[in-house]
Structure formats: C-alpha cells, structure tokens
Amino acid sequence: MSVPACGILALVFTLSGAGALAEDSFQCNLKPISRASWIPSRINVRFSDDFTTAMVTDAAFGVSVSAKVSQRSATTYALSWSLPVLTNSGRAKPRFRAALNTANLKMSIQSIRAGSTMQPPRGWGTCRREASLSLLAQNRVGWN
Structure with missing residues (x-):
C-alpha cells in the first residue's frame, strides 16, 4: 500500500474512532403545561460518551448537576436530577424527571x-x- 493510501486509511480509522468518542449536547427550550408550576425554561444536557450519565445545566441558575440516565428506546433517554437552590426559607432541592x-x-x-x-x-x-x-x-484529528 502506498504512503498516501495509508494516510487516507489512517484518517478514516481516526474519524470513525472519533465518532465513537463524540460527546452529544442538547440545548432545550421548555414551556410549562401546568399553570401554577415552575419548569425550567432552558436547560443544557451534555451526555457522556457512552450516554450512561449526563450533566444538566439550568440556564436560570447557572448550576450544573449530574443526572441519572437510562435508555428507554433506541432514541429516547430518561433523565433524573435535583437542583440545589437557595430560597428564602433555606435550601431546596427541586427534583426533575x-x-x-x-x-x-x-x-x-x-x-x-x-x-x-x-x-x-x-x-x-x-x-x-x-x-x-x-x-x-480533536487532538487525534488535529482540530485543536
């Protein structure tokens, strides 16, 4: 195999391996359905490489917390987390699912x-x- 062909083959393997190491993030804009409730209006969800854990950031509080993740189907993930929030009556921990x-x-x-x-x-x-x-x-493909 020629040197250029080896280089192309190495790039293909690098990019295919990089896809497996990709980290997915989602920015979500939310609206409450229930009138008398507080639902975060914007959150960011950053999954680990293997989608077994996630960090959830509430844009209103700027707080990032770890979320439990379970896969429900090929494309659906259930998340569960609590936010440490300081209120007038002390520290509350609203929980979300x-x-x-x-x-x-x-x-x-x-x-x-x-x-x-x-x-x-x-x-x-x-x-x-x-x-x-x-x-x-990013380091392997020289994008840094």
Whole structure:
C-alpha cells in the first residue's frame, strides 16, 4: 500500500474512532403545561460518551448537576436530577424527571415534589443538538 493510501486509511480509522468518542449536547427550550408550576425554561444536557450519565445545566441558575440516565428506546433517554437552590426559607432541592427523544429532538419534563399527592407539574419543549468531538478525538484529528 502506498504512503498516501495509508494516510487516507489512517484518517478514516481516526474519524470513525472519533465518532465513537463524540460527546452529544442538547440545548432545550421548555414551556410549562401546568399553570401554577415552575419548569425550567432552558436547560443544557451534555451526555457522556457512552450516554450512561449526563450533566444538566439550568440556564436560570447557572448550576450544573449530574443526572441519572437510562435508555428507554433506541432514541429516547430518561433523565433524573435535583437542583440545589437557595430560597428564602433555606435550601431546596427541586427534583426533575425528563424524557429526551434524540430522533425528533423533543423533551417532556416533570417537577417532582416530595410528599405531594397532586399531579406533578409538567412541561415540554424542543431541543437543538450540538454534537462535538471529545478533546481526545480533536487532538487525534488535529482540530485543536
């Protein structure tokens, strides 16, 4: 095999390996369905390379927290997280549960209230995918 052909082959393997190391991020704009509830209006979800964990950032508070992730189907992921928020009466930990469909870029969200017997406040919205290569992949293909 010639040197140029080896270089092309190496680039193909590098890019295919880089795809496996890609980290996916989503920016989601959400609206409450329930009138008397607080649902975050904008969140960022950054999945780990293998989609087993995620960091959720609430744009209103600028706080990033770890989320539990479970895959529900080939394109849908369930996320669960709590936000440490300082209120007038002390520190609250609002909990959220969301489902993100990565095929149609839709999200549904619920605000879970501890001890409440009422229907959980809900919301929905659309997301925008921001795919980026991990730092390792960027270094391997020379994009840094």
